[in-house]
Every structure is written in C-alpha cells, then in structure tokens.
Amino acid sequence: MSFATAMARLGGQSISVDSVEASSIVKGETLADTIRVVSGYADAIVLRHPKEGAARLASEFATVPVINAGDGAGQHPSQTLLDLYTIRQSMPVDGIDVGLLGDLRYGRTAHSLALALSLYGVTLHTIAPVGLEMPANIALELRERGMEVVEHPNVEEAIRELDVLYVTRIQRERFPDSASYYNVASSYRITTDLLDGVKERLMILHPLPRAGEIDPAVDRTPYARYFEQARNGVPIRMALLHEVMK
C-alpha cells in the first residue's frame, strides 16, 4: 500500500496484482513469465513474493527496474531504508545500541536492518525465542563485518541499554499449536512496566502490522515511534521510485 501511495504522490499510477488468485500465477505461470509480461506494462516493478531470492530472479527477467518489497524470509530493503531514516531523525545511527526482538529467523525486516546497521558501528542486541534466533549465515556475516552482537535471553535484561528497540511480529504459523504460540508471544510482549528506567531517547520501532507484541498502552508513551516510522515509508518509497525511474 505504501508503494502505491508513493507512486500516486509522485503523480504516477500503479497497477496492483494483490493476490495470486487474481493473476496468471494461479494458472501455473512462472514468476519469470509474469515479470516479462509486466515489464511491458510498467516502468518499474515492485515485488513482494513468498520465496527468497524472488526479486533477484525477477531482476534477471525484467526489462524495467525491480524493487524488492520483501522476499519470503529473505530481505526487505525498502523497510530498512525507512527504519534508518526514522532513527536518523532522532539520533545519529553511528555507535548506538539497537535491540532486535521477536522472530529473527524468519523476519526479513530484521535481517535487512541488521546487515545495514553493521555499516554504522552499532552494537546489536538480539532477543529471540528458542528456534527463532537469527539464521547462522546472517549472524556469521554480521560478526565478520566486525559488528558486536550480544544475545539476551529476555527483553528485561537488554532494554535499559538500548537506544532503539526494534520489535517484530512472532508469527503464529511458526508454532505447532496455539498454546505454544501464546506462551512465547506473551513472554515477548512490551508493556509500560518494562519501560521503567530506560534511556530517555529510547525509540520503539515495529515494521507493523503488530499482533500483540506491543501493548497499546505503550502507544501513548514518547518511546512509541512505530506510526511515525510507517509514515516515513511514503517519502522513502517515493525517493526509491524516483531514483529507479528518473
């Protein structure tokens, strides 16, 4: 939706293929063919796809620029640009302490943000349920880039050190049953009680939508910056679209 809004604000139009059912994909068309066809209809393609590497594949078959708007559990680079922009509006990104909380294994926003933050001398604090930790290849890459990565068993241990707490959704489908999901999800919930003694400049971010990870009471605190973050998605995506089509 934010890409469509961005395109409209730039004075352009967008054609949306919102569901697989609405497209030729349901008839068995490959992504490669869809991309070749849509290349003839549009000046740029914004792709969100459930498979990792889909955008890279699309860029090989497209004759117009392709923007990755999320590929499976892979990457979400435009989200990262707006995350960095939101942080930078409040503080310099260099040298800060950033906590990543939630599903760090499948959460593509966390992967892209962690890799981007490794360029800024940031100390990364990871807080993830067992089984949903950062994938080994990304953790290795971060350490090879010289990033300090500190793992915490719970958010209480880390939150007072943080300048930014980036919360991600713990997806229900990653758990075998509802009970185990609720057990884990409730232990990773941010409440106002947790915010006692945090740094004054702490900002809580979330790529949204949320599913109970942040108590709505937190919305009224000065730390809650996720709606402002979502708003920033429009100018960032306007800039991206302009950049690839100018």
Next chain:
Amino acid sequence: MSAKDPSRGLLVSPIKNGTVIDHITAGEALNVLRILGITGSTRECLSIATNVESKRMRKKDIVKIENRELRTEEVDRIALLAPQAKINIIRNYKVVEKKGVEIPEVIRGVVRCPNPGCITNTDEPVESTFEVLDKGLHCLYCDWLIKDDIANHII
C-alpha cells in the same frame, strides 16, 4: 599398494582415449563422478580406484573415464571436492594434456540450495547459482551459506 608399482600389478589398466583424474581427495571419487553427472546408468567405461597410496597425499582416489575428454567447466566443478586433483587427457595411450583444477568463482546448476524457501527450488527457469567463498558456497539468490557437506547437495 601403489598405483604405479607394476611388481604388484596394476589396480586399473591404462586407457587408450579419455580422461584420467588423479590425486582426488581420498574417498571422494564417487562424489567426483556425481558432480560430473556420470552415474551408473551412463555409457562411459569407468575405472575407479579409491584409497590408493600416494607419496604426496598419503591416500588418494583415481578415476579413469574412457572416450570422454572433460571440458574446462566440468573440470573446475571437481575443485569443490578435490582441489588437488590433476586432470590428464589421454589420446592413444599418451598424456596430451595435464592440468590442475581451478576453483570457479561461481558455480551454476551443480549444487542444490538447501533452503526450501529459495526461488531456485521451484519451477522457475533458473539454475542454482553459488559464489565460491573461503567460508563456503553462498547462494546468489537467497544468501544461504553451505559451509560443509557440499557433496550432499550436488544435483
């Protein structure tokens, strides 16, 4: 037993035309054949010796393939499993070309990405593509890193 010690008999007889892959890492001969796409159902006449003594490597494997001269891109795939391998092209019982293997920068269509969510594991018209790094094979589509057991992922 040494492969070159005639007093104790030859493990495998010389071939007239084809390719001899020598100095294969001990135990990797069958995987080398897999990586070349040579299976039990192919027509090539094969001789395989495993764990034979070697001065340089202590133990090594040897593969002889009759009537087939390996192309450079085939040879380089072998480097993933047997970086010390030496390739001898044989014509009329004589070695006409001898070369080492070079680890390619990128390998296509040789190794399957272990990530089930990778776009290369779908019906899309793309080959798996990995860049070869010191730390392992890096999928250029989904960024998965294969650190060990490369043989298990050969297509």
